[in-house]
Amino acid sequence: MTDAADWESAFRALANPTRVQILQWLKDPTSFPPQLEPAEDVGVCLKHIQARAQVSQSTASQYMAALQSAGLVTSRRIGQWTHYQRNEDQISKLADFIGSGL
Template identity: 50%
Template sequence: MTTHDAPVTEDLTVLTEPLKALANPVRLQVLQWLRTPEEHFPVNEVGVCVSHIQAKTGLAQSTVSAYMAALERVGLVRSTRVGKWTHYRRDEERIAQLMEQLRQNIGDIDLSRIVRS
């Protein structure tokens, strides 16, 4: 057995599942937009309506709903239902926890040292 075939001794799904959700460029973009929602969407006190997210992405409503459900499943956003509409906002506490878990597991990353092609 080589070193990269070594079994995982710790449950890393707390890291891998959110990273999988963020591996999709549209989901990552939506999470970025929701960081400053007032710059990108009409915002109310409960968050951004899924219909506004759908309009901005240009994707089908069902696709956007599935994407938002994936982000919610891993705790990166929270939803609030108002009538027939679902509104989303980032879960800043969970995002901060994820960032700390990444730092603890892989260390600080100096992005200035990454070679750009």
């Protein structure tokens, strides 16, 4: 991605303060309650993100869908649960783009 149009979905996702906060929380997946699979390995379960954000399940799902569409998080399905992790490579590329002199 080389220009602002390429990053439009990321900028839209980051326009919501709760989504930015979720990305910050996901920096330390161990700060969430324990789950069956280690969060460091599989990501954080949506139910834990929902609880910390104090939003409904559907709102949490919409927030995570926006972050995933922007490439800022990845998801993994384990049974009936979806787990999310930061996509550090994409976040780094976005930071580089912003740092290149907007």
